[in-house]
Amino acid sequence: MNFSYENNEQAKLPLYLQIKRQIQQNLIQAGWQFDTPIPSEHALAAEFNASIGTIRKAVDGLVEEGILVRQQGRGTFIRQPDFTSSMARFFRHRTKAGEQQIPVGVVKSVQEVAGVDEINRLLGEPENAPLVYLERLRLNGEKVILSEKIWLPKSKFAPLLNLPLEGFDNLLYPFYVQQCGQLVVSAKERLTFLADYQDEELTQGEAQAVIKISRLAKGLDGSIIEYRESYGIAQDFYYETIIS
C-alpha cells in the first residue's frame, strides 16, 4: 500500500502560478464561504499588480482543479463539492422502478485509535499520532451496498469524537467542513478485486467476491485528510471512464 500524491517544488515559477498559489493560500486563511465570491479579477489584478490576463490564467488553474467555479455576471466562488453520489458511483443499484437510487450513509461507530504505521504514512501524520476511526454503511432501503472503514487524523478531526452517532449527517464531506473546517477538494482511488471478503453487514458473514476501493482524499492545502476503504459486491460493479 504505497500510493501518494507527488510534491513538486520549483524554484522560479511563472507569475501566474505564484499568484495561483497565493490565492489558494488566501482561501485557506479566509475560511471558505461558498456563497460569497472571491475578489473580482479586477481587484485581484490591482492587489497583485498584474494584468487581468495573468489573473485569469491563475484562476483558470484553480477552476481546472475543481477548487473554484466561475459564474458570469455574479463572480467566482469556492466550489461546493458534490460527492452526493460519487461515493457509490462504481456500483449500479436501482429501485424496482429502475431509477437510480442515492444510497443513504449511516455511521455505525466512531472511536479514537492508536496510530497505524501504514495509515499514518498515507495521511502524512507522525508515526504514533492518534487517529479517528469510523465504520459506516451505505444503504439502499434495507440493503447494504457498501461497507466503509475510514481513518482520519485526530489532529484535524477530534471534534467528531464528541458527537453521538445520530449526530452524523448522511453525507460526510459537507459534515467535515461544518464540524472540523476540513474541505475535501479531490481524491485518488484505487480499485482491486477480492475473491473472498467477509463482513457481518455487507456479506452477512459469508465469503463473497467484492470490489475494494481505497481512497485518499486531499484537502485545500494539498495534504491528505482522509483514508477510506470501501467494499461493495462485485456483481454490482459498474464503472465508466474516459481516457485520452
Added chain:
Amino acid sequence: MNFSYENNEQAKLPLYLQIKRQIQQNLIQAGWQFDTPIPSEHALAAEFNASIGTIRKAVDGLVEEGILVRQQGRGTFIRQPDFTSSMARFFRHRTKAGEQQIPVGVVKSVQEVAGVDEINRLLGEPENAPLVYLERLRLNGEKVILSEKIWLPKSKFAPLLNLPLEGFDNLLYPFYVQQCGQLVVSAKERLTFLADYQDEELTQGEAQAVIKISRLAKGLDGSIIEYRESYGIAQDFYYETIIS
C-alpha cells in the same frame, strides 16, 4: 477564409471555438504527420486574421482534448497516441523481478461479419452495414492476460481484411493509422464484473471471475470507429483514478 459572425443557422460561437473547429477540420483534410508541426501560431493568426491570444486559446482546446501537443521551441504537433500500456492498464502483471511488463498483442482471427444491430448502433453505422471482426490476445510471455473481441466498420477498415494475421502489429492503434488512415484520439470505457466467464484462451475452458471492459473509441472527426470488449482475470484487477 472569413470567420465573421454571420447569418449562420447555428448559434453564434466565440471566434476561438470557430477557429478550433476549423483547425481540426484542416488536420483531417491534410492527413496527419506526427513528425511535422502544424502552422505556427503566428501563421495561424495571419491565416485566420485573429490575434495570437485567440489562436492560443483555440489550440489550447485541442491540446486539452489530447489531439495536439505543444513543444516549446519546436512547434505544435498531432499527438502520437500512446496506448502502449493503456489497454492493459486495469490489470497488474509483473515479472518475477517485479517490473511492470508490457503485454504483447496477437491477433488470432480477422473476418468480415454481417452487421449486428446493437453494435452498428454503437458505431453509428447503418443497420445492416457489414463489420470487420477481430479476435486478439494480450500476452505476458506465455500467459494470456486479456482476451479481446473487436468490431470495426467495414466502410473504414476494409483494408484489414486483405492482410495475413502475421501482418498485424503488436499495437493496433498506430496500425489503424498506417493501414486505414483512422486515428483514435480518445475512448470511453465501461467496466463490469462477470462471475462466470468462460473462454478457451483466457480461462482455459473453466469458468472464472473476470472484469469485462467495453470500449468505444473515438476518431479525429468525433465519430466512433471501434467497439471492443476485453476480458481479464478479476484477481489481477487493479485500477487507479483521480476524482474531483
Added chain:
DNA sequence: CAGTGGTCTAGACCACAGC
C-alpha cells in the same frame, strides 16, 4: 542564429446577473 511556443501587458467591448 532564426523560429517556435510560453508568459505578460494594458487596454477594449460583450454577455450576463442583480438591484
Added chain:
DNA sequence: CTGTGGTCTAGACCACTGG
C-alpha cells in the same frame, strides 16, 4: 444601472530548439 466574468486585440519579451 453597475459590476461581474468572457472574449479579443496588438503588441512585448523570455525560454527553448535546431541548424
